Amino acid sequence: MTVEQRGREGVPQSIFGPALRATSTGLLIVITLAAFEAMAVSAALPTAARAVHGLGAFGWTFTGFLVANVVGMVASGQLSDSRGPRTPLVAGLGCFLGGLLVSGTATTMAQLVGGRVVQGLGSGLVITAIYVVIGQAYPERLRPPLFAATSSAWVVPALVGPPVAGALAQHASWRWVFLGLAPFVLAGAVLLLPVLRSLHPPSEPRRAAGPGRLFRALAVAAGIAGLEQAGQHPSPLSAVLAVCGLAALGWGIRPLLPPGTLRVRPGVAAPIALRGLLAGAFFGIESVVPLSLTLQHGYSATVAGLPLACAGSSWAAGSWWQGRVDDSAGPGRRIRLIRAGFILVAAAGALMAVAVMPAAPGWLAYPAWLVAGLGAGLTISSTSVLMLKYTTDTDRGADSAALQLGDATAGALTTGIAGVLVAAAARDTISTTTGFVTLDLLMCAVATVGVLVAGRARPAA
Numbered sequence: 001m002t003v004e005q006r007g008r009e010g011v012p013q014s015i016f017g018p019a020l021r022a023t024s025t026g027l028l029i030v031i032t033l034a035a036f037e038a039m040a041v042s043a044a045l046p047t048a049a050r051a052v053h054g055l056g057a058f059g060w061t062f063t064g065f066l067v068a069n070v071v072g073m074v075a076s077g078q079l080s081d082s083r084g085p086r087t088p089l090v091a092g093l094g095c096f097l098g099g100l101l102v103s104g105t106a107t108t109m110a111q112l113v114g115g116r117v118v119q120g121l122g123s124g125l126v127i128t129a130i131y132v133v134i135g136q137a138y139p140e141r142l143r144p145p146l147f148a149a150t151s152s153a154w155v156v157p158a159l160v161g162p163p164v165a166g167a168l169a170q171h172a173s174w175r176w177v178f179l180g181l182a183p184f185v186l187a188g189a190v191l192l193l194p195v196l197r198s199l200h201p202p203s204e205p206r207r208a209a210g211p212g213r214l215f216r217a218l219a220v221a222a223g224i225a226g227l228e229q230a231g232q233h234p235s236p237l238s239a240v241l242a243v244c245g246l247a248a249l250g251w252g253i254r255p256l257l258p259p260g261t262l263r264v265r266p267g268v269a270a271p272i273a274l275r276g277l278l279a280g281a282f283f284g285i286e287s288v289v290p291l292s293l294t295l296q297h298g299y300s301a302t303v304a305g306l307p308l309a310c311a312g313s314s315w316a317a318g319s320w321w322q323g324r325v326d327d328s329a330g331p332g333r334r335i336r337l338i339r340a341g342f343i344l345v346a347a348a349g350a351l352m353a354v355a356v357m358p359a360a361p362g363w364l365a366y367p368a369w370l371v372a373g374l375g376a377g378l379t380i381s382s383t384s385v386l387m388l389k390y391t392t393d394t395d396r397g398a399d400s401a402a403l404q405l406g407d408a409t410a411g412a413l414t415t416g417i418a419g420v421l422v423a424a425a426a427r428d429t430i431s432t433t434t435g436f437v438t439l440d441l442l443m444c445a446v447a448t449v450g451v452l453v454a455g456r457a458r459p460a461a
Contacts, residue, residue: 011055012139015146023137024146026191027130028153030093033184034123038097039161041103044177047169054109059229065120066228067221070408072124073401074217074256080397084201085132088397089192092125097185104178115178124404131400135388137195141327143388147381148248148323158312181269193282216252220405223249224412228419242416253409258395259401264453267460268390268399271383274338274450274457276406278379278387281345281447282372284414285352285440286311288422290370292352293438297362307365311373318377325384335457342450345374349444356436379450386457 012019025325042062049058072095076088095118103115136148165177224244230238254262260269286308293304318341325333348368384403391399418439425435 002045007030012142015138015149016043017141020138020142022191024149024193026188026195027146028149029184029188029191030043030126031150032132032153033096033181033188034127035157036181037100037119037123040158040177041163042174043162043165044169044174047174048103048106048382049109050179051174052106052109052112054112055265057109057113062111062118063229064117064223065123065216066119066225066408067122068117070215070221070405071119071214071405072121072126073128073202074213075122075133076125076128077397077399078213078402080129080132080400081394084199085129085136085397086199087134088125089129089196089199090189092129092188093185093192094124095119095122096126097182098122098123098183100178100185104175104182107408123322127404128397128401131403132396133195133199135396135400136199136392140389144325144327144381144385146321147384148316150265151319151377152445153380155312155316159309166433178377181317191387208305219248220256220409221250222277223247223252223407226410227416230416251413253405256398256405258399261402261406263454263458266456266458268387268392268395270453270457271386272399272406273401274342274386275380275383275403275455276410277385277446277450277453279407280410280414281342281443281450282376284418284443284446285349285372285410286369287418288436288439289352290364291422292356293362293365295432296356296358296436299362307369310366311376314370314373314386315345315377315380318374318379321378322378322381322385327389331347331386331389331458334382334386335454337378338386338457339451341375341379341455342381342447342454344371344378346447346451348372349440349447353437353440353444356440357433383457390459414446417442 014020015024026287045061046055046058049055049061053413072092076085076092079085079088079091094106099117099119099122101115103112106112106115124133134143134146167181168176223245225240226248230242230245258267258269258272259265260267261273264270264273287309290304292300293307294301322334322337325337327334348371351364351368351371354360355362355368387399387403388396421430421435423438424430425432430438
């Protein structure tokens with residue numbers, strides 16, 4: 001079928017064509033807001049915690065968000081598969097808006113943490129529902145360019161979010177970092193109204209699941225939180241916490257993933273597994289990039305953080321690149337992009353292992369992390385495209401939630417390993433150089449596994 005024939009039959013030709021313009025704009029506004037929330041709000045939280053005299057409970061502003069976020073992802077998947085994505089999307093936007101208002105008006109630490117919990121729930125509900133909306137509202141050939149656009153929506157928040165948050169906290173009030181986002185949430189919701197009306201339940205909806213999956217999600221969230229805590233504060237007690245966290249994570253996550261995910265089985269399980277491998281390798285290294293440059297080469301905090309900004313830009317470029325791939329001939333080209341992304345991340349890990357050595361030039365970190373961002377942009381967006389291609393109308397919500405869970409879980413495991421190595425170096429158990437090189441090479445090995453199994457991201461037999 002030619003492009004002209006598809007156009008005559010009313011199939012949208014562009015994500016910003018008349019049929020999809022409002023939907024695409026609304027989705028991008030919501031994703032940009034989530035990016036600003038992640039970048040700007042995190043930068044303002046220390047100031048907010050001091051203002052409400054709650055620095056002692058500062059960690060709960062992140063832990064509470066994380067736990068609620070994981071539960072929101074799973075709940076959104078259940079609702080999307082039984083009722084369609086409209087309910088979790090509307091509920092998620094409402095929770096996100098409510099959380100901003102609660103946090104922005106906080107006078108106690110309990111209220112601030114409570115607002116963050118509500119924000120996390122809303123964020124989890126929204127992100128899974130957005131994937132279901134993309135699967136329903138966009139034809140298959142428009143999904144790659146849409147994922148390219150959503151990746152680009154993170155660039156500006158990553159570059160200007162922290163400085164804007166710092167300026168507001170210093171010259172106006174930290175409250176405006178939260179409250180200033182509220183009007184934009186409303187604008188995004190209004191733009192999404194047309195598509196909300198057109199969304200429908202699955203043709204063969206799942207029966208609403210009981211609370212068991214939500215208990216599993218709570219176990220996953222608790223396990224992730226325990227691993228992060230153990231990684232940041234290693235001790236005999238935290239070792240016990242880490243074991244308990246792993247047990248809770250293992251018990252909770254397996255029923256929430258498609259069968260065969262741990263074996264990278266072809267079909268929908270493979271892109272979910274590959275997404276986790278990429279996230280683990282990338283974020284495991286990124287978690288210590290600024291620290292390694294500061295300790296090993298004496299860079300200032302600003303200069304040491306610049307590689308992360310470089311990665312944000314190249315990530316968008318990689319995602320744009322994959323958006324130009326024609327999938328009509330099958331998944332072969334997409335699989336090659338995924339493998340190329342893993343190769344780039346593995347190469348970046350190996351180069352970072354050199355850059356963190358005191359005798360090596362620290363500037364090597366800049367091209368290394370530029371390459372890593374390009375690889376992540378290629379692979380992350382491509383796995384999202386394949387997940388939506390391989391899933392079914394009935395399972396789209398659960399599989400979208402599994403994609404997010406795999407991402408969060410793998411990232412938590414590898415950043416926990418990073419925390420253990422950094423703590424060991426701080427106690428002089430190992431040298432800082434040994435700790436950073438070991439981490440970079442371990443993550444290089446994880447990315448190499450992705451290179452070897454990328455070919456499994458093909459349709460199920």
